[in-house]
Amino acid sequence: MDLSDTPEELAFREEVRAFLSAHLPARLSDRVRAGKSLSKEDHEAWHAMLNTKGWLAGSWPKEYGGAGWNAVERHIFEEECALAYAPRILPFGLAMLGPVLQAFGSPAQKDYWLPRILSGADWWCQGYSEPGAGSDLASLKTRAVRDGDHYLVNGQKTWTTLGQHANMIFCLVRTDPAAKAQEGISFLLIDMTAPGVEVRPILLLDGTAEVNEVWFTDVRVPVENLVGEENKGWTYAKYLLTHERTNIAGVGFSIAGLERLKHIARIERSGGRPLIENPHFAARLAKVEIDLMAMATTNLRVISRAAEGQAPGVESSMLKVKGTVIRQEINDLTRRAVGPYAMPFVSEALEGANEPPVGPDYAGPVAAQYFNNRKLSIYGGSNEVQRQIIAKTLLEL
Numbered sequence: 001m002d003l004s005d006t007p008e009e010l011a012f013r014e015e016v017r018a019f020l021s022a023h024l025p026a027r028l029s030d031r032v033r034a035g036k037s038l039s040k041e042d043h044e045a046w047h048a049m050l051n052t053k054g055w056l057a058g059s060w061p062k063e064y065g066g067a068g069w070n071a072v073e074r075h076i077f078e079e080e081c082a083l084a085y086a087p088r089i090l091p092f093g094l095a096m097l098g099p100v101l102q103a104f105g106s107p108a109q110k111d112y113w114l115p116r117i118l119s120g121a122d123w124w125c126q127g128y129s130e131p132g133a134g135s136d137l138a139s140l141k142t143r144a145v146r147d148g149d150h151y152l153v154n155g156q157k158t159w160t161t162l163g164q165h166a167n168m169i170f171c172l173v174r175t176d177p178a179a180k181a182q183e184g185i186s187f188l189l190i191d192m193t194a195p196g197v198e199v200r201p202i203l204l205l206d207g208t209a210e211v212n213e214v215w216f217t218d219v220r221v222p223v224e225n226l227v228g229e230e231n232k233g234w235t236y237a238k239y240l241l242t243h244e245r246t247n248i249a250g251v252g253f254s255i256a257g258l259e260r261l262k263h264i265a266r267i268e269r270s271g272g273r274p275l276i277e278n279p280h281f282a283a284r285l286a287k288v289e290i291d292l293m294a295m296a297t298t299n300l301r302v303i304s305r306a307a308e309g310q311a312p313g314v315e316s317s318m319l320k321v322k323g324t325v326i327r328q329e330i331n332d333l334t335r336r337a338v339g340p341y342a343m344p345f346v347s348e349a350l351e352g353a354n355e356p357p358v359g360p361d362y363a364g365p366v367a368a369q370y371f372n373n374r375k376l377s378i379y380g381g382s383n384e385v386q387r388q389i390i391a392k393t394l395l396e397l
């Protein structure tokens with residue numbers, strides 16, 4: 001199979017490169033390259049630049065303001081952005097809620113919310129998980145009770161990524177406690193600035209607080225914020241998850257991570273020779289590179305099918321498992337490559353202190369990234385659970 005770019009694809013790749021070189025601010029790419037965290041304003045600025053170009057929502061159809069790219073164009077864009085150390089495009093509005101609204105939202109919801117996702121008027125976060133309802137998501141307990149033209153919401157969500165910045169949260173809530181678990185759930189859009197919403201940070205292994213607990217106490221939500229039908233939320237939730245999982249595969253991040261790893265392994269030494277020539281290290285490097293090439297091809301197949309209007313199915317679980325195992329292996333090899341300089345996370349190494357950190361510059365973010373990316377095999381549905389889905393659905397075991 002010939003995987004090289006066609007002349008049209010090559011031209012598109014050049015266009016993306018030219019755009020990135022002209023518009024991606026060095027202050028953002030420098031932070032991404034150094035593994036430093038980005039502020040809300042940094043993310044918003046990058047989204048706005050892409051939106052001005054019409055490239056923020058690569059997968060959305062043009063009728064909704066998306067780029068309407070095919071699978072290969074999306075892959076090229078993702079790869080070039082990662083290689084240029086562009087900030088990631090945050091998925092919550094664009095890759096999670098957007099597809100759900102396009103498929104199941106009312107015309108009024110599409111007209112109101114989709115342009116606001118593109119313009120950045122709303123910052124969305126995902127309210128699925130609860131204490132006791134992660135893998136077993138259908139056991140969620142956050143309750144929404146109809147009260148006239150509002151729902152009254154009470155309960156707690158957890159692990160809410162970047163919820164500290166959000167003004168809106170899409171939530172799974174229980175609207176019929178008497179029904180079978182999956183049949184009593186609804187999909188609700190909740191204003192985080194409404195009275196009764198409280199956000200509390202959770203401190204992570206890498207020293208950051210990018211996830212939160214979100215508490216709801218008698219929060220009033222207008223009924224027009226119900227997506228689709230009441231008690232049919234599980235269908236929409238699963239549809240969203242297939243998009244989320246496909247997104248987590250992160251081919252672009254792995255391609256950029258592998259390039260960086262090779263660069264480091266050419267500089268670092270082992271037994272008097274460049275580390276990249278160490279047979280054991282080289283074998284692991286080769287294996288992860290082959291796995292990445294195979295996964296990138298599978299990724300193209302899945303997003304091609306999604307572009308034809310079919311929601312990704314069990315393939316999204318395969319991509320999620322394989323993509324995250326590859327990203328974690330690249331993190332692990334990078335950690336091994338820098339050896340003792342991959343110190344436990346110290347913020348001074350990333351944000352600056354009186355004394356420069358010990359070791360080469362590229363070692364600074366390695367430990368933090370290794371710890372942070374432990375999350376990849378957990379969120380979006382843990383890899384163990386995805387393997388169960390593959391075993392049941394694909395292998396019919």
Ligand SMILES: Cc1cc2nc3c(=O)[nH]c(=O)nc-3n(C[C@H](O)[C@H](O)[C@H](O)COP(=O)(O)OP(=O)(O)OC[C@H]3O[C@@H](n4cnc5c(N)ncnc54)[C@H](O)[C@@H]3O)c2cc1C
Binds near residue numbers: 125161378384
């Ligand atoms: C950094 C981070 C960010 C996140 N962001 C969000 C977010 O923005 N919004 C949101 O809603 N959620 C978010 N999550 C939550 C995430 O989706 C859940 O953590 C995940 O679904 C696992 O659920 P749990 O943590 O309750 O673990 P549990 O479900 O309690 O699982 C614990 C362990 O048991 C294993 N296990 C459970 N059931 C089975 C089974 N049937 N077979 C085999 N093994 C099993 C799991 O694999 C896991 O290893 C995030 C999580 C993390 C870590």
